[in-house]
Amino acid sequence: MRNLLGIADLERGQIERLLDRAESLAALSERENKKLPTLSGRTIVNLFFENSTRTSSSFDLAAKRLSADTVSIKAASSSVEKGESLRDTVQTLSAYGPSAIVVRSPYVGAPGMITRWTDAAVINAGDGKHEHPTQALLDAYTLRRRLGKLDDLNIWIVGDVLHSRVARSNIFCLTKLGAKVTVCGPPTLIPRQIEELGCEVSYTLTGSEEADVLYVLRMQNERMSADDTFIPSIREYASRYQINGERLGRDQLLMHPGPVNRGVELSPDVVDAPQSLITEQVAAGVAVRMAVFYELLATRGPDDTDGQLKAAEAVAIAPEDSR
Numbered sequence: 345m346r347n348l349l350g351i352a353d354l355e356r357g358q359i360e361r362l363l364d365r366a367e368s369l370a371a372l373s374e375r376e377n378k379k380l381p382t383l384s385g386r387t388i389v390n391l392f393f394e395n396s397t398r399t400s401s402s403f404d405l406a407a408k409r410l411s412a413d414t415v416s417i418k419a420a421s422s423s424v425e426k427g428e429s430l431r432d433t434v435q436t437l438s439a440y441g442p443s444a445i446v447v448r449s450p451y452v453g454a455p456g457m458i459t460r461w462t463d464a465a466v467i468n469a470g471d472g473k474h475e476h477p478t479q480a481l482l483d484a485y486t487l488r489r490r491l492g493k494l495d496d497l498n499i500w501i502v503g504d505v506l507h508s509r510v511a512r513s514n515i516f517c518l519t520k521l522g523a524k525v526t527v528c529g530p531p532t533l534i535p536r537q538i539e540e541l542g543c544e545v546s547y548t549l550t551g552s553e554e555a556d557v558l559y560v561l562r563m564q565n566e567r568m569s570a571d572d573t574f575i576p577s578i579r580e581y582a583s584r585y586q587i588n589g590e591r592l593g594r595d596q597l598l599m600h601p602g603p604v605n606r607g608v609e610l611s612p613d614v615v616d617a618p619q620s621l622i623t624e625q626v627a628a629g630v631a632v633r634m635a636v637f638y639e640l641l642a643t644r645g646p647d648d649t650d651g652q653l654k655a656a657e658a659v660a661i662a663p664e665d666s667r
């Protein structure tokens with residue numbers, strides 16, 4: 345694997361290999377010294393043209409845990425605000441010889457374009473409403489840790505599916521891993537022909553009580569213009585689609601990529617309910633992003649099957665007592 349642009353490009357075996365590697369790397373976070381020397385001397389650029397808390401911090405931490413040097417650029421504090429083009433920005437940063445560029449952009453396809461302007465591996469940290477592959481990987485990882493496997497799981501993705509890159513990447517990822525996915529929301533917020541991606545569609549929550557997992561999405565207001573009227577009102581939306589204590593079954597799991605708008609898509613109490621995996625999702629972000637760096641930068645290509653072994657070797661190089 346050279347770049348990670350989307351889950352659509354991955355096969356089940358590649359996804360599982362990343363999740364396996366994340367699991368072996370997660371064992372590290374139990375230790376007091378959490379660092380591996382794997383990417384020592386290499387540089388990773390994090391380029392965020394959209395707001396981010398979880399994704400940018402966990403990419404940064406993941407790179408540091410593998411001993412890479414990181415340069416993190418947020419659009420508002422960069423020369424992009426002064427009119428420098430994406431291409432110029434990427435070429436400027438490529439002068440530092442980075443091994444990877446992690447990019448979040450409001451534009452669909454931006455990470456793919458960047459691959460043409462740099463020798464670095466490019467990792468998509470969210471491009472417009474297209475894909476957010478590492479989010480889907482960390483969601484699958486979280487579910488696999490909790491339930492063992494995803495085959496035949498019944499997962500409902502509820503909310504603003506239309507503007508959600510998380511929904512798209514998760515439809516690809518969860519169905520590739522054997523789950524059955526239903527997307528649910530008002531017709532105005534469900535893209536036409538989304539069934540072609542391999543999911544089912546429901547415009548009401550009826551039937552969601554059968555789901556094993558309710559995966560809830562925020563309204564992506566930043567992708568709507570002031571004149572758009574996707575929903576009559578927040579109150580109306582919440583009355584039909586908000587997941588609250590009554591709509592969340594005792595044996596159902598609750599997921600959300602964050603940030604949560606408490607009181608809109610989720611009632612405030614369910615965020616911290618025992619069924620909620622939201623904190624586990626955030627924690628999983630570091631191990632999964634480490635696994636992505638490891639896969640792209642520390643292994644030798646598609647034939648490499650000894651990743652586990654290398655991870656184990658790396659652990660051996662950085663023993664507990666080296667701190």
Ligand code: NCD
Binds near residue numbers: 399470601
């Ligand atoms: C998601 C995103 O940015 O697409 N958040 C995230 O990465 N944790 C979802 C969202 O912003 O609603």
